[in-house]
Amino acid sequence: MENDVKEKLEEEEEEANRLLPPPHPQSLPSSDSESEAAFESNEKILIVDFESPDDPTTGDSPPPFSWRKLWLFTGPGFLMSIAFLDPGNLEGDLQAGAIAGYSLLWLLMWATAMGLLIQMLSARVGVATGRHLAELCRDEYPTWARYVLWSMAELALIGADIQEVIGSAIAIQILSRGVLPLWAGVVITASDCFLFLFLENYGVRKLEAVFAVLIATMGLSFAWMFGETKPSGKELMIGILLPRLSSKTIRQAVGVVGCVIMPHNVFLHSALVQSRKIDPKRKSRVQEALNYYLIESSVALFISFMINLFVTTVFAKGFYGTEKANNIGLVNAGQYLQEKFGGGLLPILYIWGIGLLAAGQSSTITGTYAGQFIMGGFLNLRLKKWMRAVITRSCAIVPTMIVAIVFNTSEASLDVLNEWLNVLQSVQIPFALLPLLTLVSKEEIMGDFKIGPILQRIAWTVAALVMIINGYLLLDFFVSEVDGFLFGVTVCVWTTAYIAFIVYLISHSNFFPSPWSSSSIELPKRVSVSDS
Numbered sequence: 001m002e003n004d005v006k007e008k009l010e011e012e013e014e015e016a017n018r019l020l021p022p023p024h025p026q027s028l029p030s031s032d033s034e035s036e037a038a039f040e041s042n043e044k045i046l047i048v049d050f051e052s053p054d055d056p057t058t059g060d061s062p063p064p065f066s067w068r069k070l071w072l073f074t075g076p077g078f079l080m081s082i083a084f085l086d087p088g089n090l091e092g093d094l095q096a097g098a099i100a101g102y103s104l105l106w107l108l109m110w111a112t113a114m115g116l117l118i119q120m121l122s123a124r125v126g127v128a129t130g131r132h133l134a135e136l137c138r139d140e141y142p143t144w145a146r147y148v149l150w151s152m153a154e155l156a157l158i159g160a161d162i163q164e165v166i167g168s169a170i171a172i173q174i175l176s177r178g179v180l181p182l183w184a185g186v187v188i189t190a191s192d193c194f195l196f197l198f199l200e201n202y203g204v205r206k207l208e209a210v211f212a213v214l215i216a217t218m219g220l221s222f223a224w225m226f227g228e229t230k231p232s233g234k235e236l237m238i239g240i241l242l243p244r245l246s247s248k249t250i251r252q253a254v255g256v257v258g259c260v261i262m263p264h265n266v267f268l269h270s271a272l273v274q275s276r277k278i279d280p281k282r283k284s285r286v287q288e289a290l291n292y293y294l295i296e297s298s299v300a301l302f303i304s305f306m307i308n309l310f311v312t313t314v315f316a317k318g319f320y321g322t323e324k325a326n327n328i329g330l331v332n333a334g335q336y337l338q339e340k341f342g343g344g345l346l347p348i349l350y351i352w353g354i355g356l357l358a359a360g361q362s363s364t365i366t367g368t369y370a371g372q373f374i375m376g377g378f379l380n381l382r383l384k385k386w387m388r389a390v391i392t393r394s395c396a397i398v399p400t401m402i403v404a405i406v407f408n409t410s411e412a413s414l415d416v417l418n419e420w421l422n423v424l425q426s427v428q429i430p431f432a433l434l435p436l437l438t439l440v441s442k443e444e445i446m447g448d449f450k451i452g453p454i455l456q457r458i459a460w461t462v463a464a465l466v467m468i469i470n471g472y473l474l475l476d477f478f479v480s481e482v483d484g485f486l487f488g489v490t491v492c493v494w495t496t497a498y499i500a501f502i503v504y505l506i507s508h509s510n511f512f513p514s515p516w517s518s519s520s521i522e523l524p525k526r527v528s529v530s531d532s
Contacts, residue, residue: 044277045204047072047289062288070292075208076272077297078215079366080119083265084112084304085218086363087167087356088160088425091330091418092255093308097315098325100249102232102239105309107256109240112305114462115260118433119269119301120294121440121451121459126270127289128449130280133270134377136445137435141508148501149431150378156263156428157374158395159421161367165189165400166414167330168360174334174353183404189364190397196365196389204275214362219303221355222310228348229341231313254473255422261466262425263432267377268370283448290449330356331414368392426470430502433463438509 047069063069083089096104126132137149169185180188199207245253278289315333318340319325328336334356338349371392375381381388403417437459443450451459478491 073292077300081300083262088163093311094315096252097312098319101320102235103244105239122269126273152431159424164363171357217358226310231317264370266432271373434505
């Protein structure tokens with residue numbers, strides 16, 4: 001009996017290897033070298049049919065639900081959710097709580113739901129095509145557009161990484177009682193690149209387990225803070241169920257929504273889902289994978305929502321309506337908490353430091369991960385993983401080290417820098433969302449898993465809402481910060497080029513029958529891959 005089961009598993013593994021999807025016809029490499037892959041075949045986790053091993057499931061219906069199979073699929077969604085918990089998001093949470101109180105909790109909930117929709121579209125692309133978003137963009141767009149998209153993705157990643165590394169360095173400074181300066185914390189955080197490489201050698205599941213521990217650390221730390229400060233349960237429920245928005249809190253509302261969609265995270269999730277062996281040629285297997293990924297991603301983002309809620313309500317309880325509300329930021333948040341609430345068994349300053357350190361470390365490692373996929377996918381580089389990780393880490397650590405040395409003694413300067421980095425993130429959002437919506441709507445790429453008209457409209461509405469909100473943030477920032485004729489002219493030139501490229505991406509999507517693309521309705525007829 002044992003030999004029969006073993007033979008069955010070997011047969012399924014051989015079949016999975018045999019049925020691995022070939023490259024998309026439009027994306028065959030021009031050289032004899034193989035195209036860059038997110039995960040090698042021997043790195044992927046084999047999904048076994050526990051419930052009915054003798055049923056090959058050749059129909060269109062996915063196999064019945066299995067808790068053990070859900071466990072095998074669990075992992076990518078939790079790595080994706082870390083971008084919702086990075087230090088930049090935590091700063092947005094604490095500022096929203098301090099300035100707007102409990103009134104924006106409903107927006108935090110719906111923003112997380114919008115983030116889930118976008119991330120599931122990213123997962124859909126990865127599962128249905130067997131390739132990740134950066135790879136598909138490399139073949140979908142002309143060379144000049146591809147390099148622009150790659151440059152924007154790298155800039156977004158560097159901006160996010162600076163925030164994450166600085167957040168970790170602040171946490172290290174707190175936990176060392178100020179002994180270690182900010183630049184020393186940056187050096188320590190940079191070493192996580194080598195930890196990442198070390199863990200990767202032991203397989204995907206070991207790496208996912210480490211991230212699970214870091215998420216649990218964040219959850220326990222901020223839940224402890226929530227329990228210590230005892231925010232109002234009544235105000236909390238009203239904040240979630242009753243939408244409220246005033247002119248005084250509009251900037252915090254924009255920040256809550258703007259922090260949800262991280263450009264590099266859209267690229268990351270489409271690659272992470274390929275860590276499981278799924279045959280894109282079998283409709284039932286693809287649908288099964290999407291069902292399990294939806295469940296685990298929903299659970300992961302619910303946990304991230306609760307952690308963000310803990311942070312928001314703690315600062316709402318402590319600082320809403322006080323003089324300190326407008327001055328609080330990531331740098332001084334721990335000290336303000338200590339002055340307000342003191343400490344019991346464990347001072348709240350160190351609880352905050354532990355949670356912030358877990359957030360910073362986990363997000364910097366996922367940033368390194370995302371950087372590998374972005375660089376490898378857009379440029380089709382056949383580099384060893386350690387080399388890609390070192391290059392990716394260096395791109396962020398060098399500017400971060402400069403920032404840490406220059407702004408080490410100035411909290412106000414760090415806050416201004418963080419505002420500029422948030423603007424950088426906002427600018428890059430269309431360059432991840434628009435290619436994603438373009439690809440997930442194309443039948444020649446997605447086959448039967450192309451999203452339908454209703455989901456297309458919902459997805460484009462969400463994307464438009466996110467871009468409009470971030471556009472407002474950009475406008476508000478530049479109106480207050482742009483000073484001087486030369487700087488103003490430079491901003492206008494770059495804004496014109498920026499809008500022109502967004503218009504190009506929208507016209508390329510063929511979603512809108514637009515006057516600037518008269519052949520947009522006929523474009524899907526050019527390719528007949530699905531008929532071959």
